[in-house]
Amino acid sequence: MKRIKIGMLVFPGFQLLDIAGPKDAFAEVKVLSKGECEYDMMTVGTTRGTVQSSSGLTTVPDRTIFDTCPEFDTIIVPGGLGIFDAFDDPALSDWLRVQHRQCRRVSAICNGLFALGSAGLLDNKTVTTHWMDVPRLASTFPKARIEPDQIFVRDGRIYTTAGVTAGIDLSLAMIEDDFGRQMALDVAKYLIVYLRRAGGQSQFSPLLETQASPGSQTxxxxxxxxxxxxxxxxxxxxxxxxxxxxxxxxxxxxxxxxxxxxxxxxxxxxxxxxxxxxxxxxxxxxxxxxxxxxxxxxxxxxxxxxxxxxxxxxxxxxxxxxxxxxxx
The missing domain is CATH 1.10.10.60 (Homeodomain-like)
Known part of the structure; x- marks a missing residue:
């Protein structure tokens, strides 16, 4: 049986769907392959004890960044409002740099890539994030090359996505890399989602944010x-x-x-x-x-x-x- 070990980071205020969506997608691989393929998933907390998501639901991580962890094939960093309190933690940055050296791929969903940026992993990389966070990302990490309308971007071993449900797009892309297009398609059918979503984030973001303020000459x-x-x-x-x-x-x-x-x-x-x-x-x-x-x-x-x-x-x-x- 082929088994791939995935570490999923969790921090106070993380977006629950960023973890739950990919976990469900990855879990279906074992079911649909009748046990021939499997993702071994482990949550890794940035703090000890329970971690509360942005929706209020809590999880107890399997490990923390301060514990000895197994050698992961893949790291997934979720987004969420809590990332802005966590992303520049030196302990987290050190942990991500170690994982980047050891892992086959490191990924971030939504604004989770701020943690990758703080660890120096976005320099000269082409990335994407939720359209609302693009200006802040550009000012915080000017060496990153941002594709603001993309739902999913892969640059070498760094994978980044747009917001929230784009974590499922990320997991399907990884399943296709690992176990082939047919398996990814079968999982997508089971979840009733598109294997490849047409279009970019401009479908969902306001196109008229540039309207002038009241009283402006324009x-x-x-x-x-x-x-x-x-x-x-x-x-x-x-x-x-x-x-x-x-x-x-x-x-x-x-x-x-x-x-x-x-x-x-x-x-x-x-x-x-x-x-x-x-x-x-x-x-x-x-x-x-x-x-x-x-x-x-x-x-x-x-x-x-x-x-x-x-x-x-x-x-x-x-x-x-x-x-x-x-x-x-």
């Missing part, structure tokens, strides 16, 4: 764009609407929002298209028209390029159970 032009997405705007036409020069509008808009007016418009059009796909049965050509795309083909290409999923697939996956004919 609020009027943003509101005008949002109410008239179907119009073929240019920087010059937008500037004329708010009685500015095109150069001055671009300067003020970029200062207030961090992006150009035309980038904001492109984001707004995609966001509106998402809402139509989720909440209506409007045909694609009508959605394209309402959102300011030249034609249906251009709409499909832009949507696919931005979200890595085409409009029809997005509608099938995310549309509301109670569908209305129109929104807005």
């Amino acid at each position: 609020v009027e032009v943003q509101q005008y764009m949002l109410e008239n997405l179907h119009v073929g705007h240019t920087v010059a036409s937008l500037a004329e609407h708010v009685h500015m020069s095109a150069r001055n509008l671009s300067r003020i808009f970029s200062k207030d929002c961090g992006i150009t007016p035309m980038t904001f418009l492109a984001n707004a059009r995609i966001d509106a298209a998402r809402r139509y796909l989720e909440a209506t049965e409007l045909p694609l050509r009508e959605i394209a028209r309402r959102c300011g795309f030249d034609d249906t083909d251009g709409f499909r290409r832009t949507f696919l390029r931005r979200l890595q999923i085409n409009p029809a697939e997005y509608r099938d996956r995310f549309r509301s159970k109670t569908m209305h004919e129109k929104v807005g």
Whole structure:
């Protein structure tokens, strides 16, 4: 029987699903292989005694980072709000560096990669994390190369994922590495999840976070764009609407929002298209028209390029159970 030993770190405030999801996925391998393959999983605490998760449920770790541990093949560090109290603990960093030297792979789910960064394991590595933690990650570990829209990234022996449920994506990728695609597919079918999720985190994160604050000079032009997405705007036409020069509008808009007016418009059009796909049965050509795309083909290409999923697939996956004919 092939057995792979996995160490799963737990710290006060860890995200329970980051551990429970992969544990359930890994456990199914033994069941589905009829005992021919198995993951031997062990929890390792950063403190002695019980460890409380962010949801309030507690676990008693099998070992702590202060104990002698078996030689792990794989280390998994979960995320959770507690990581920001734990990630720069010198004892944890030392333990992770030792594990990195000894293990075949070291992985982090969601913002658990802050612990890897503090141990110096993210330098010059391509990584991902939950989209909400990207700015903090970039400022804390500037040597890390961040792919903010990816759900799962592997760079050598370092594996990182986006938030929470992406831990299941991580476990399926590891199962495929260890026991083949068919086993990973069988586990995915049993769990009723996708073996490979199409698209990136932009499907789930707000595309309009860059709206200007009330009272900003750019609020009027943003509101005008949002109410008239179907119009073929240019920087010059937008500037004329708010009685500015095109150069001055671009300067003020970029200062207030961090992006150009035309980038904001492109984001707004995609966001509106998402809402139509989720909440209506409007045909694609009508959605394209309402959102300011030249034609249906251009709409499909832009949507696919931005979200890595085409409009029809997005509608099938995310549309509301109670569908209305129109929104807005």
